[in-house]
Amino acid sequence: MLDTAFRAAISQVTSGLSPAALMQHYAEWALHMATSPGKQAQLGHMAFENWADFTRYLTRCALSRDGGACEEPDARDRRFRHEGWKHQPFNAYQQAFLLTQKWWDEATTGVRGVSRADERVVNFTARQILDAMAPSNFVATNPEILQRTWETGGANLIAGARNFQEDLQRALLQEKEPLSEEYRVGASVAVTPGKVVFRNHLIELIRYEPVTGTVQPEPVLIVPAWIMKYYILDLSPENSMVKYLTEQGFTVFMISWRNPGAEDADYGMEEYLEQGPMAALDEVQRRTGAARVHAVGYCLGGTLMSIAAAAMARDGDDRLASMTLLAAQMDFTEAGELTLFINESEVSFLEDMMWKNGYLDAAQMAGAFQLLRSNDLIWSRLQHEYLMGDQPQQNDMMAWNADTTRMPYRMHSEYLRQLFLENAFAAGKFLVGGHPVTPRDIQVPIFAVGTEADHVAPWKSAYKTGSLTRSEVTFALTNGGHNAGVVSEPGHHHRHFRLGRIVSNNHHIPAGEWAETAAEHEGSWWLAWVDWLKAHQTGTPIPPPAMGKVICDAPGTYVLMR
Template sequence: MAARVHARRRPAGGCEADALQDLFTLINRTSHATLGRFTGGVSPVSIVQAYADWASHLGISPGKQALLATKLGEQARRLWTYAPRATGGGECERCIEPLPNDHRFDDEQWQRWPYNLIHQSFLLGQQWWHNATVGVDGVSPHHEDVVNFVTRQLLDVCAPSNSPLTNPKVAEQTFRTGGANFIDGGLNFLEDLRRGALGEPPAGAEHFRPGEHVALTPGKVIHRNRLIEVIQYSPATDEVQAEPVLVIPAWIMKYYILDLSPENSLVRWLVEQGHTVFMLSWKNPGSEDRDLGMEDYRQLGVMEALDAVNAVLPERKVHAVGYCLGGTLLSIAAAAMARANDHRLATLTLFASETDFEEPGELELFIDDSQVSFLEDLMWQQGYLDKWQMRGAFVFLRSNDLIWSVSVKSYLMGEKLPMMDLMAWSTDATRLPYRMHSEYLRYLYLDNALAEGQYYVGEHPVLLSDISTPMFVVGTRTDHIAPWRSVYKIHLLAGGDVTFLLTSGGHNAGVISEPGHRGRVYQVADKPAGAPYVDAQNWYDEVPEREGSWWPEWQAWLVEHSSGASGPPGMGAPDAGYTPLEDAPGNYVLQS
């Protein structure tokens, strides 16, 4: 690894002391790894530390205790006042409104007795616990966030929407079907249980296999190494822009989110607009790849892919595009290239990619020293972080949408949930090598080394301010993985022109925003190098909103930064050793 290595400290001593230390370390790691299999990779010590910090400071804060007692009395009074109105039949003004993103109680049936009183009681209790877990003097911000989040998850388990006895929609379905919904729900549960035990994807995902139903854009694999395949897509127009597009996806999931069904494939759309497109497809690593690090991902991934593109189109600059973690890695590579006076990039585009990890959103809840150390021991035993262990954290960040609402529909209502291409893709995750993921968490999340100029490539730190290449950066409004305000911080780091675009939707659906997709809006503005900085909130308030897909806006920007049109290149470069190996989507994307 080219970045500075965080070594575990060892006590001084002779060979016997070292052997004893190794034995105890092995015992610790094995114990932690075994425990991690039961906790979903979450460190119980991290949770205990957070609650201990909160409880001890609350215990010595009589003013906060008195405030909470006062709020409890006020909420009891509000509910007592509301109860007679709730029994009167018909709708009445609620004593508390759900949060804007809470849609569990939107249905009008929740306004009927006794369900109106039930859900209002729950929301008042939820509000009280929120007040109890925040604003306690002396609690560290991270521990406060963890306690607030975990408490919210525990309360959601008890939400009236999740119980057949207190959910009016379930009661109506039960009456209408004579209880058959519970039989169907039980069968759905057993099927999901069976698939989970066998490691199979959810029902319906088999209808979205790469190369058969998705990832259908024609092309060839022109390069393969132990970590990546490079796909060159076939041209769809007689002339193409001179500068090709190279896409670096995240290695946490399969690349074909950018080449889903033909109607919403970004790759196909770019090709049809007259661009030569290359895609990097990451291998799904196994235990034999445990020692692959971040520098391997940069060299074997970004740099070898760029070499392949340059072999097909010599002397042409490249529009480089990175998505999520791929964008972070591409930023590191671009900064290293700038330091080395390597000017092969025409532009740099980042989709929902963080370069400053000081405020990474709720994902930070799962990342502290205790948690990272726990994950390292779990990965050390098996050589990688398994996809189910990784996906669990993302699911819990949106538990209402991805766990409880799905469980209610499938197991209580007895309804089969339809499968979509994007949903099927989200279950097709990849593993993360032990060394790479440890370095990624420590250097970027814990140390924020890239933003602070402490991320090393070779013997020197790389600085994003060295990048003078024009940048197009996309954030998504409801992103819980790369919050847009964190993505926006690229304005403080980049050395060149930055065009920032904020689109509706989340981390995935906001990016997959094909023309004709209803309800899409976006905001976009340029910041020339050296222009005064505008903070994220003022930018959001001042930049006008536009309707429609943001793809044409970005494509026009690519054309603006291109040198004109020419004939399409041949497939691969056999004379340079890049002979087409097989048809797209290649082999690596099919690995399970």
């Protein structure tokens, strides 16, 4: 108990990262580096060459306006796009940083004897430290901030100090960021008309009102991730996936997860499965009389729905007509940079962190996700809010992202251990009802969606659906990230996607080959998905089933719990 309490206290300082886990990776790299004189000599030579290049660059800059850069920033790096970085002394700061970054990238990779896992952690950590030291993060070395300071007479720094004080106060008092009044749930977001028709301890089930004279005979059940509020799929009316589906003539049901508290600490994956998709499926059938239902799972909701589908197939339950997986994974061996620190040490550390409250708080989860895109989510915010003095321009997705949820102790522990550490579902060892299930049990048609810039569920991991199941899998790869790629409504500018089958002539197509050969389309993948859903309906359109007894209006009560 003392050890648990001690590690829980440490976790408050380290944002949930285990120092022991990090040191294990670092020690492995450092010991092998110490016994690699050839690598050391190579790095010494590289340092000398970098210094020589930098000196020649400064000399050229002194003699002419264009010194010819030693190192160009990555095309995706937005830190150095301001015109001021092309002029002295700021171009010198930039070049020195980029050369240092290049050297450390070389130093943390290619050390003989270091495992791929250790190498990735050390390289990732080095990048985080360097990003914190980038010249773009400081007033004196950032031309854009200096220009704003000159133009405003320093008012930007005063406004930034005020922004910092407000954030610090919330952090010290452990207060949540206030929700946006402009994007209030039930007023401007999550406003598609519907009714809560079922409730248990973990979910409210929302049925949306039909808007067409007839509807498809088989309803759609959406299972969102319990790590976030459901209304990412029902944002503003113009980008609501739910609204779009009802307009296409579907009867749509949505699970709204309860935001758990300390009293829910003992709820595990089994409870989430039984009281989530399985309970919802029973109610959808009872309400509509449909023999089959089309399931849609988003992120962790897709993983849970896949486990449910496998258990149903194992038990001879044929109520699923199809399954759509949105940025969801069944196999976690390549689950992106989130897996860098997920080992026994880190999982036990997280369990100790959850011990006090009985849940993992959203702020603790947010820190891990922010590290994956620290330039955009941490340092860019520091520059704009604290140094430029700007207030962030809200949109519906940002407002939703601030409306955070928690994860129960037992469920999160089982999720990390069984799925991330043991990859039990893909290995056919995940137990449902005391008996194992495997993706190979699943045979219903699947429409899977991956997004090109997904840091949470990388598209190649989502693509594995085809090799893991015995299903006919249609895969869509869309531009955008984990959320923005999914919320890709028709009419959204600059959207495109690739679409095609994963298996051709009984041959599983490798992900890279598929991406090169799949047909590319402009616009939203939603249109192709709706055509696919309609093609997998059985029967002809029918009058909308009666709503029946209701509990309250959508969006319900669980979504309002903070």
